[in-house]
Amino acid sequence: MKKMIIHGGKPLKGDVWIGGAKNSTVALIPASILSRTTVVLEGVPRIADVDNLMDLLGEMDVKCKFEETTLTIDPENIKRSPLPAGKIKSLRASYYFMGALLGRFGKAVVGFPGGDDIGPRPIDQHIRGFEALGANVENEDDKIIITAPEEGLRGAKISLAMPSVGATMNIIMASVTANGQTVIENAAKEPEIIDLAIFLNNMGAVIRGAGTDTIRINGVSQLKAKASHTIIPDRIEAGTYISLAACIGNGIRIHNVITEHLDSYLAKIEEMGVVTDVDEDSIFVYPAGDLKMVQIKTEPYPGFATDLQQPITPLLLTAKTGEGIIIDNIYPKRVGHVPELRKMGGEICVENNIILIHPSSKLKGMDVNAGEIRAGAALMIAGLMADGETVIHNAGNILRGYDRVQDKIRKLGGDITVVEE
Ligand SMILES: CC(=O)N[C@H]1[C@@H](OP(=O)(O)OP(=O)(O)OC[C@H]2O[C@@H](n3ccc(=O)[nH]c3=O)[C@H](O)[C@@H]2O)O[C@H](CO)[C@@H](O)[C@@H]1O
Numbered sequence: 001m002k003k004m005i006i007h008g009g010k011p012l013k014g015d016v017w018i019g020g021a022k023n024s025t026v027a028l029i030p031a032s033i034l035s036r037t038t039v040v041l042e043g044v045p046r047i048a049d050v051d052n053l054m055d056l057l058g059e060m061d062v063k064c065k066f067e068e069t070t071l072t073i074d075p076e077n078i079k080r081s082p083l084p085a086g087k088i089k090s091l092r093a094s095y096y097f098m099g100a101l102l103g104r105f106g107k108a109v110v111g112f113p114g115g116d117d118i119g120p121r122p123i124d125q126h127i128r129g130f131e132a133l134g135a136n137v138e139n140e141d142d143k144i145i146i147t148a149p150e151e152g153l154r155g156a157k158i159s160l161a162m163p164s165v166g167a168t169m170n171i172i173m174a175s176v177t178a179n180g181q182t183v184i185e186n187a188a189k190e191p192e193i194i195d196l197a198i199f200l201n202n203m204g205a206v207i208r209g210a211g212t213d214t215i216r217i218n219g220v221s222q223l224k225a226k227a228s229h230t231i232i233p234d235r236i237e238a239g240t241y242i243s244l245a246a247c248i249g250n251g252i253r254i255h256n257v258i259t260e261h262l263d264s265y266l267a268k269i270e271e272m273g274v275v276t277d278v279d280e281d282s283i284f285v286y287p288a289g290d291l292k293m294v295q296i297k298t299e300p301y302p303g304f305a306t307d308l309q310q311p312i313t314p315l316l317l318t319a320k321t322g323e324g325i326i327i328d329n330i331y332p333k334r335v336g337h338v339p340e341l342r343k344m345g346g347e348i349c350v351e352n353n354i355i356l357i358h359p360s361s362k363l364k365g366m367d368v369n370a371g372e373i374r375a376g377a378a379l380m381i382a383g384l385m386a387d388g389e390t391v392i393h394n395a396g397n398i399l400r401g402y403d404r405v406q407d408k409i410r411k412l413g414g415d416i417t418v419v420e421e
């Protein structure tokens with residue numbers, strides 16, 4: 001267990017570089033086992049989720065080498081082993097081994113995934129997708145056994161009940177080597193889906209329409225990686241630093257950003273009164289003046305991302321007028337940060353799954369708990385704003401998805417350390 005100790009109240013200034021997207025990386029690593037040849041991923045974030053996925057690959061005798069931000073994955077001697085327990089529980093994205101193993105071997109035995117405590121996270125759409133491709137799915141104890149028919153998976157038309165990121169990616173991974181064409185309707189449109197499609201297409205897959213709500217996959221017999229793949233920048237990490245910069249920055253430039261991925265987010269902070277200069281691949285955030293509250297509803301991409309509703313909350317606490325409202329339509333129970341921010345002096349509460357925020361005076365450093373990754377990000381920003389010392393327990397949840405966060409914040413002038421509890 002780790003805790004993060006912050007001595008807050010110091011204005012931050014300078015430059016910060018965003019890492020590769022966690023939500024792409026955690027799909028591309030399992031997808032690498034679809035390749036018969038060595039895969040090279042560039043721009044890989046240094047996060048705990050990656051370490052855990054590498055351990056899972058190790059269980060299958062897949063060799064990995066991680067140097068700086070280049071991850072080399074050699075699946076040539078992969079052994080078909082079940083992944084029923086252990087590290088599987090440490091992250092949500094371990095469910096991608098279901099689609100990847102099914103696509104590679106026609107069989108997957110994988111434990112139920114873990115992940116953040118943000119309310120119910122069913123995987124019925126993933127399972128429906130595998131079944132539509134002809135697989136047999138059984139639950140046994142705490143694991144799922146998915147088996148393709150002897151003649152292999154067959155392409156099918158699958159209409160998702162909601163545009164699930166995980167189900168879209170898992171169905172793509174399972175169907176790239178299926179017989180015939182698969183059509184996913186009501187597919188998720190997140191940029192990470194496009195990244196996965198580009199990665200797989202460069203290995204010989206035939207995936208069209210990624211980034212729209214209809215994706216067509218024509219099955220091929222084998223995939224072989226031939227060139228390295230650079231992961232897209234993490235739009236959620238970028239949004240977190242934009243919020244931090246507006247809360248406590250004295251002029252911060254955020255580099256390695258695809259600004260179009262942040263359109264809904266940037267529109268909201270502009271509505272609040274935050275002033276930015278948006279370049280081709282960086283955003284400069286000016287010290288904020290008097291801000292006003294806004295109302296936010298999270299939606300699937302290109303709407304306002306659920307993963308940014310908590311990181312923007314400390315910024316709303318700094319607003320001078322009005323009532324802020326956040327409605328998380330994706331995860332209505334994603335409110336674990338609220339009581340912790342209240343302890344720090346934030347005027348924030350939850351009523352019927354609606355988060356209400358009022359102008360707050362200066363926050364005070366406190367002992368708080370990061371129940372999950374983005375709650376942790378919100379508390380980290382609040383700690384940097386607050387007077388005195390903030391100790392964030394369960395800081396491992398932040399390190400799950402924030403690339404070298406201590407180094408980046410220290411370079412901006414923040415006083416932050418992470419130690420074992
Ligand atoms: C590793 C990764 O990429 N995680 C992201 C991914 O999670 P994840 O892929 O798990 O999220 P989904 O897009 O699948 O979930 C969207 C919504 O659909 C529901 N649902 C989903 C699947 C299913 O089979 N049944 C079902 O009911 C979920 O409960 C949720 O309300 O997208 C979420 C929504 O943008 C983000 O918060 C996560 O950061």
Ligand SMILES: C=C(OP(=O)(O)O)C(=O)O
Nearest residue numbers: 092093115116307373374
């Ligand atoms: C919920 C998140 O991650 P995961 O799906 O990996 O739990 C997140 O990144 O905010």
